[in-house]
Amino acid sequence: MTEISASSPAGVSTLSIDTYRAIWRWHFYAGLIAVPFMILLAVTGSLYLFRDEIDNTAFAWRNVVTQQATHPLSPMTLADTATASVLGSTLTAYREPSGPTGSARISLRADGGTTYVFVDPYTGKVLDRVAKTNEFNEVVRKLHSLEYFGAYANRVIEAMAGFAIILVVSGLYLWWPRRQTGGVVSVRGTPSKRVFWRDTHAVTGAFAGVLIAFLALSGLPWSSFWGGKLTQIATATGTGYPAALWDNVPTSGEHAEHALASVGWTMEKSPMPVSTAVPAAMDHMHMQPTSPMQPVGLDRAVETARARGLASAFEVTVPADDKGVYTAAVFPDDLQEARTMHIDQFSGEPIVDISYADYGSLARLTELGINIHMGQEFGLVNQLVMLATCLAIILSSVAAVVMWLKRRPEGRLGVPPYPTSRRVYGALWGMAIVFGVLFPLSGLLILAMIVVDLMIIRNIAPLRRVFA
Numbered sequence: 252m253t254e255i256s257a258s259s260p261a262g263v264s265t266l267s268i269d270t271y272r273a274i275w276r277w278h279f280y281a282g283l284i285a286v287p288f289m290i291l292l293a294v295t296g297s298l299y300l301f302r303d304e305i306d307n308t309a310f311a312w313r314n315v316v317t318q319q320a321t322h323p324l325s326p327m328t329l330a331d332t333a334t335a336s337v338l339g340s341t342l343t344a345y346r347e348p349s350g351p352t353g354s355a356r357i358s359l360r361a362d363g364g365t366t367y368v369f370v371d372p373y374t375g376k377v378l379d380r381v382a383k384t385n386e387f388n389e390v391v392r393k394l395h396s397l398e399y400f401g402a403y404a405n406r407v408i409e410a411m412a413g414f415a416i417i418l419v420v421s422g423l424y425l426w427w428p429r430r431q432t433g434g435v436v437s438v439r440g441t442p443s444k445r446v447f448w449r450d451t452h453a454v455t456g457a458f459a460g461v462l463i464a465f466l467a468l469s470g471l472p473w474s475s476f477w478g479g480k481l482t483q484i485a486t487a488t489g490t491g492y493p494a495a496l497w498d499n500v501p502t503s504g505e506h507a508e509h510a511l512a513s514v515g516w517t518m519e520k521s522p523m524p525v526s527t528a529v530p531a532a533m534d535h536m537h538m539q540p541t542s543p544m545q546p547v548g549l550d551r552a553v554e555t556a557r558a559r560g561l562a563s564a565f566e567v568t569v570p571a572d573d574k575g576v577y578t579a580a581v582f583p584d585d586l587q588e589a590r591t592m593h594i595d596q597f598s599g600e601p602i603v604d605i606s607y608a609d610y611g612s613l614a615r616l617t618e619l620g621i622n623i624h625m626g627q628e629f630g631l632v633n634q635l636v637m638l639a640t641c642l643a644i645i646l647s648s649v650a651a652v653v654m655w656l657k658r659r660p661e662g663r664l665g666v667p668p669y670p671t672s673r674r675v676y677g678a679l680w681g682m683a684i685v686f687g688v689l690f691p692l693s694g695l696l697i698l699a700m701i702v703v704d705l706m707i708i709r710n711i712a713p714l715r716r717v718f719a
Contacts, residue, residue, distance in 0.1 A: 269670035271425070273679050276667045278421040279655075280700050285414040286648045288407070293644040295395040296466070300626035300634050300641075302388045310387065313369040313379035318351040323372035326355070326553045326567075332375045333357035333368035340366065342569055344512035345549060347556075348372050349564040358383075358512055396473070406692055409474035413693025415467035417686055419460040426457040445657040452650035459643035466640055469620035472516050476692055481617065482520055490611030492521050496603050500524045503574060507591075513566045513580045516621055517614040518591050524603055525574040526596040546570070547599035552577035555594055559601065562588040570596045584627040586618060666718045669709070 298305070306314045330342050340361035348355050357368040365383040370376065383389055397404035426435070433439040433446075438454060440447035456463070472478045485491030502522035507514045510523045552567055556579035565581035577594040589607040594600065607615065619628065626634040659665030670676075683701070687694020708714045 265672060266674060269672045269675040270678070272668050273670045273675050274421050274424055276669070276704075277679070277697075277700075278418060278425060279667050280704070281414050281417050281421070282648075282651055284696070284700075285411050285418060286651060288411040289415060289644050290648050292395060292408070292411070293641040293648075295391050297638055297641040298391045299388065299395060300637055302391070305387065314354055315352055316348075316354050316371045316373065316378075319373035321373060323348070323355075324375050325550050327549045329355050329370045329372060329375060330357050330549060332377065333370055334359060336368060336377045337361050337366055337380060342549075344566055344568045345553065346566040347553065347564055353564070354378055402475070405475050409471065409477055410690075410692040410696050412467040412471050412474070412477075413686065413690030414696070416464050416690070417693065417697075419456070419464045419467075422453070422456045423460055426453045445654055448650045448654035448657065452647050452654055455643050455647040455650065459640055459647070462636070462640040463644060465620075466624060466637070466644075469624035472617050472621060477690065478516075481613075485517075485611060485613045485617075486520065488611075488613065490613035492517050492614060493605065493609045493611070494521075496605065496609075497522055497524070500602055501527065507578075510568070510571070510575075511578055511580060512568045513582065515580075515582050515589060515591070515618065517610050517618055518580075518605070521591075523578075524576055524593050526570065526576050526598075526602075544597040546573075546596045549577070551599045552579065552594050552596075555579075555599055555601065556592060559592060559604065561590050561592065565590070576602060584622075584630070586622050586628065589618070663716065664718045 326345050326347075330345055334340050334342055334357070337359050338361075340359035342357065343360050343365065344358035346356040346358070353372075354369045355372045357370060359366045359368060366380060367383055367386055368380050369378040371378060384393075393399050397408050428435045434450040434453055435457075436454060438447060438450040440450070442448070472481055482491065486494070501524065503525050505523045506519065507521045507523060508519040549567065549569060552569075555577075556565055556567065561579055562581045562583045562585075564583070565579050568578045568580070570576055573596075575596065577596055579592045579594065580590065582589050586607045591603075591605045592601050593603045595602050607618065610618065622628040623633060624637070626637045655665060683694070683697050687697060708718050
């Protein structure tokens with residue numbers, strides 16, 4: 252990486268050189284594994300940062316309408332129109348237009364999957380029908396999380412997030428100035444020279460390192476293992492969603508993540524309340540109830556959400572049965588306006604109404620990190636900073652690959668040299684344990700790397716030559 256690895260300059264101890272070589276070797280292995288995933292995450296993340304802008308330009312024909320002087324049609328009228336356009340479908344959710352020029356989006360269950368129908372709220376014209384799995388931003392999101400490759404692929408992304416933090420920490424150590432005349436804040440040479448790509452990799456990574464680590468850390472709450480443990484901590488410490496609001500509310504035992512069309516990280520594990528059907532009156536002559544109360548309907552539920560001040564573009568999930576509730580949820584750019592409201596389907600009154608201000612301290616901090624990660628919290632500035640970080644990841648990763656190819660001896664992998672002394676391994680094992688505790692899945696990969704490197708590659712001559 253730098254001149255320190257080529258020889259033993261005066262004033263540099265053997266221990267310093269060995270430590271450098273050991274960390275460089277780890278950095279190399281981690282990068283070799285993580286680089287393809289980091290490029291994928293950076294490319295898809297860059298697209299997802301501008302999902303609203305993409306919707307309103309590339310897909311304006313279904314997301315943008317002409318404002319009319321007449322009042323918009325009722326939500327139920329729009330839902331009925333959408334349902335009639337998809338044979339054998341049932342309504343699952345209604346998303347309010349984002350403004351006077353926004354279309355309404357109706358979610359339908361059909362053929363075992365979800366179909367989005369975009370409808371002009373003024374005319375009722377169906378603008379487009381698309382399966383949720385084919386919707387552009389949904390495709391980008393699933394690529395970003397590797398959801399296309401099965402449930403366990405999410406754990407690969409989780410491990411790579413931990414590796415990204417390891418790469419930042421080890422990369423900063425390798426970048427730290429050690430008598431070299433360049434490659435600290437400047438790039439030496441030309442693209443034909445290895446030093447150009449080495450300096451591009453090092454300088455880009457050093458200056459963007461903190462933001463890269465932030466992106467990795469703020470994305471972990473959505474992961475299955477690490478995120479699940481964080482949820483458990485938030486629940487156990489009372490710093491997640493306000494569980495006390497459910498103390499006197501009957502629940503179905505189902506969690507919000509399985510029942511709702513839209514749900515934020517904090518509310519995923521919250522229980523779903525149930526509606527309570529009450530007879531409208533009693534037939535005193537026969538001492539039997541008359542007809543039971545009828546559901547208030549989608550229009551009333553939407554009107555309740557509007558009256559209670561939910562931000563525009565909220566989505567209402569309709570009850571799946573006579574025990575279910577209407578749930579209005581919105582997660583806008585401004586976290587202060589995030590709301591989740593469960594509405595009794597028979598009385599039309601809110602059962603549970605939760606805003607960002609009601610979250611516990613850990614939930615508020617986590618949601619803030621997620622909002623910044625997604626480019627929402629501070630407007631265009633937030634988007635551009637996160638985009639610059641994604642571009643830095645791509646540039647640093649590409650530079651690392653080119654640098655490696657230029658340095659790699661023909662027919663060999665070109666792994667950095669082993670330390671000459673074993674004294675350095677104690678500290679490195681300590682670092683591995685710390686990272687393993689903080690990021691368990693990444694720790695398992697580190698352990699596997701160490702076992703393969705020290706017990707297999709080092710002791711098998713053909714592999715030792717290939718990895719030299």
